[in-house]
Every structure is written in C-alpha cells, then in structure tokens.
Amino acid sequence: MDIELLRNFLEIARLGSMTKAASSLHISQPTLSVQMKSLEEVLGRKLFRKEGRNLVMTEEGELLERRAADIIGLTDKTLSEFRALSDSLGGDVRIGCAESVLIDHLALAVKKIKKKRPFLRCHITSGDTAIVTSILEQGLIDFAIIVEPPDLDRYDSIRIPGVDTWCAVIPEDSPLAAKKSLTFDYIKNEPIIMSKQSFLADLPRWCGSRRDELTIFGYLNLFYNGTRFVKNHMAILLTFAGLAESGNGLAVRPLSPALSNRMYIVWKKRQIFSPAARDLLEILRENAEKEPVNE
Structure with missing residues (x-):
C-alpha cells in the first residue's frame, strides 16, 4: 500500500467528507475517489459508508485507521532517523x-x-x-x-x-485537610480516582488485601484531569507528590505509611x-x- 494513499485515507476519516479532504489535500475530488476505490479493491473491503452528507468509516475502515496511523508513524520515524544521520546539529x-x-x-x-x-x-x-x-x-x-x-x-x-512518593490531593476545605498525613482508614470511605495500573500494582504494597475496601470513583492516566474532579468535590486523587501543590482549591497530604515508586x-x-x-x-x-x- 502506498503511504500517500494511507495519508489521504486518514484525512477523509478525520474530516468525514471526500470534498473537504480533497480541498485539504489540494487534489481533485475525482482523483481522491479513485484512490479510495483502488484502496478498497486492494483490501477487498468497503472502508466508508454514507450517512446523510457525511462519510462514516465501516468497521474495516476503523481497523485500517489504526493500522495506517501506526504505519505512517513508523515510516515518518524511519525517514527522520535517516535524515538525522547527516544532521549533527x-x-x-x-x-x-x-x-x-x-x-x-x-x-x-x-x-x-x-x-x-x-x-x-x-x-x-x-x-x-x-x-x-x-x-x-x-x-x-x-x-x-x-x-x-x-x-x-x-x-x-x-x-x-x-523515588516518587505518593500523596492524596483533596479539596482544601475537606476535613481531611486538617490531617498532616492520611492513613488508609482516613480515606477508605472517600471516592478515589487514580491510575488503574497503580491501583493494581502499587496500592497492595500500601494497604495489602484491604485495597478492595476502597471506593473507586474511576481511573485516569493524566493527573491534571483528576484535579478537576477534586476541585468539584467529586473524588480525592492519589498520585505522585510534586505533580500537584496545595492552593487554588487543593490540599496535598502524604500517605501514611509512605508509599514510593x-x-x-x-x-x-x-x-x-x-x-x-x-x-x-x-x-x-x-x-x-x-x-x-x-x-
């Protein structure tokens, strides 16, 4: 499969329109249509279906979208590496x-x-x-x-x-903010948000089999998003110390006993x-x- 064909396919997928994609790519719509028909013939599957004025990917199209992103990413990285061979600066x-x-x-x-x-x-x-x-x-x-x-x-x-040391991020007006550190019993009835990886791998080192007594509000990958739920009094966030600071509606307290990574x-x-x-x-x-x- 031609890389440019895959790039064009991704542009159609992004915009949901053959016309908009052709304009964005600076090629004619008939040319783009012929390219997508050729791609569908190579794969033996339909990649788009019409829904009103929009083009929506089929399941096969969604699979190609994921694969095309990987292929293009690896191709771009490879080209960048070869260009870098003569780029000393x-x-x-x-x-x-x-x-x-x-x-x-x-x-x-x-x-x-x-x-x-x-x-x-x-x-x-x-x-x-x-x-x-x-x-x-x-x-x-x-x-x-x-x-x-x-x-x-x-x-x-x-x-x-x-090492990274764990802490709890809580609303600054929470009764827990009066504590110097937070034990398991202090937080076990609070809704908690944290990464699923840490829930599975790190919390057992802190509280052992009692982990399943915790009330899990949800999981996240980026701590900042979690602080927005804390500010709105929906959950407390367990994360690494240093990623959040006390102030602006938040209070940060270490866990007791200490937990580190x-x-x-x-x-x-x-x-x-x-x-x-x-x-x-x-x-x-x-x-x-x-x-x-x-x-």
Missing part, C-alpha cells in the same frame, strides 16, 4: 513517559544535549506503562520511562535516581538508535552513574 528523539517529577532527569539531559545539538527536537508521549511500552514495541518511540521494574528479557534499562528508562534489546537518541542515552547513563540512588 539536530535530530529527533521520541520518548514515552509517565508523569513524575523525576522527569527532571530527562529534561536536564535534553538541556545538556541541546548544547551539542541546538536544533534537537524532543517528542514526548505521556501515558502509563502499558501505553508507552506498547508504542515502544511498535517502534514509534526510542525510549519509555516507566514506574515499575522492567521486563529484563525484553528491555535494557537505566534506573533513574530518586522507582522509575526506569527502558529500550528494546538490540535496538538501533539514531545519532541523537544515542547521544541522549549516553548522557542519561552518565547522569545515572554519577548521582547516588536514593531509596
């Missing part, structure tokens, strides 16, 4: 990472490499371990930063110095890096070796 580095104050280590490494490569472009995708390792496996990113021990059979890794930078074994990604990895490794690891 720039290049692209793609990283998937969890939200954490320990990302400062990454930011400082990028800052250092920018002295050597002033035109470096750094692309960040945020998500939990399942999300970032999935796109790492697809080859769409160079590194993933995760908050649980890596699978050493699949990945090489660097341990990031320091380590972070790791991982990449696929036998992975081939672009020059820019290789430079960044060297700096991250040097920094990890220089700085003591705090438990």
